[in-house]
Amino acid sequence: MHSGLVHSLDFDRDGKTLTHLSIPFSIDRSPYFQVKVPICLIRNGEGPSVLLMAGNHGDEYEGELSLARLIRKLDPARIKGRITILPMANTPAVMAAKRCSPLDGGNLNRAFPGDPAGNPTSRLAHFLEKELFPRHEIVFDLHSGGTSMEHLPTALVERNGEPGRHQRTVALMQALGMPYGFIADNGAASPTSMGAARRAGAIGISGEFGGGGTATVDSMAITARAIDNLLLAAEAVDEPVLAPPSGHDAATQLLSLSRHSQGIYATRRGWFEPATKLGDRVAAGQLAGWYHDLERLDAPEEALHFAETGIVLSRRLHTMCEAGDCLMQVAEPVQA
Known part of the structure; x- marks a missing residue:
């Protein structure tokens, strides 16, 4: 068979x-x-x-x-x-x-x-x-x-x-x-x-x-x-x-995770340094972390900010990232 x-x-x-x-x-x-x-x-x-x-x-x-x-x-x-x-x-x-x-x-x-x-x-x-x-x-x-x-x-x-x-x-x-x-x-x-x-x-x-x-x-x-x-x-x-x-x-x-804007995604190769921890309650506009380009040491790191308010649900553990990698997700607390 x-x-x-x-x-x-x-x-x-x-x-x-x-x-x-x-x-x-x-x-x-x-x-x-x-x-x-x-x-x-x-x-x-x-x-x-x-x-x-x-x-x-x-x-x-x-x-x-x-x-x-x-x-x-x-x-x-x-x-x-x-x-x-x-x-x-x-x-x-x-x-x-x-x-x-x-x-x-x-x-x-x-x-x-x-x-x-x-x-x-x-x-x-x-x-x-x-x-x-x-x-x-x-x-x-x-x-x-x-x-x-x-x-x-x-x-x-x-x-x-x-x-x-x-x-x-x-x-x-x-x-x-x-x-x-x-x-x-x-x-x-x-x-x-x-x-x-x-x-x-x-x-x-x-x-x-x-x-x-x-x-x-x-x-x-x-x-x-x-x-x-x-x-x-x-x-x-x-x-x-x-x-x-x-x-x-x-x-x-x-929790609710239903919108693309609740995630932060890499758009190019780089190295991500988080500024918040898993479980933190964050607000829209708050600093999420910094994106470094170690191939361009003359370029400053890029500050990344949350687009949504909520609870930090997940984060990428690997520091080096490629375009498309999810760096963090923020979930919205909801009622049953």
Whole structure:
């Protein structure tokens, strides 16, 4: 078989199954090579069905490490229903420490709905949207800023046109206990995992849990708490699995990022020096940082200013920049 995706999962079998999704892909050193994507299925009778995934982008580690730990710690006897775990969805990207797959350049979070006869990333996206997501009530896709960005801890859901379903989605997002949250409006044709979850009839929840291509004590703690809170809210478990109870979480502040003017973008090659920190509240016209040209030492640095008022949501970590790189984003606080 030279196309498609194969697996041996039995979604009705109780217990814990750790196996792989296999994607045939002939390469120079191995003509019958298969991309092996690890997947864990944990089932205990009837009940809620939750899919947890990370490694959609390979250099976003908080979710990958947390879900690997969850696989090891979660006893089927502790759950109700089915929990499916994809700790390294874009496995080639994870192994290469890259955002996109080195096999085909595929960005999994821009590949949905995919193609069963396409490249490995496209085949995986097709399987997720058409076969795996529809088997679950909730799809939770964990992200972070990756190697080049740092990001406020922020949950994200897509706006749903059905009021009751939208309320349920927002309630689950707020149950994560994240300090900030987004309600995105990318439309039914969105090529992201959240668009795919919506088309598959599942409640999609995502979020940014850190950044910088690393994992910290704080980013791992907030990721563990969010996973536990989601499983508790879904009634798939009755006590936290990854972390002890943390007490009452503060209410999630909803944010809006809907205008190009909320970002600052490089228009030429240069070196960016920030003047504000992640989470700072800034005003329109305030200094955001300086753009240096180290190839023209006689030219003064350029002062960059925010065009919008809000909260600094993300910033580029790599100092050297090219035209088109996003340097900073400012999100607008909104009411639910």
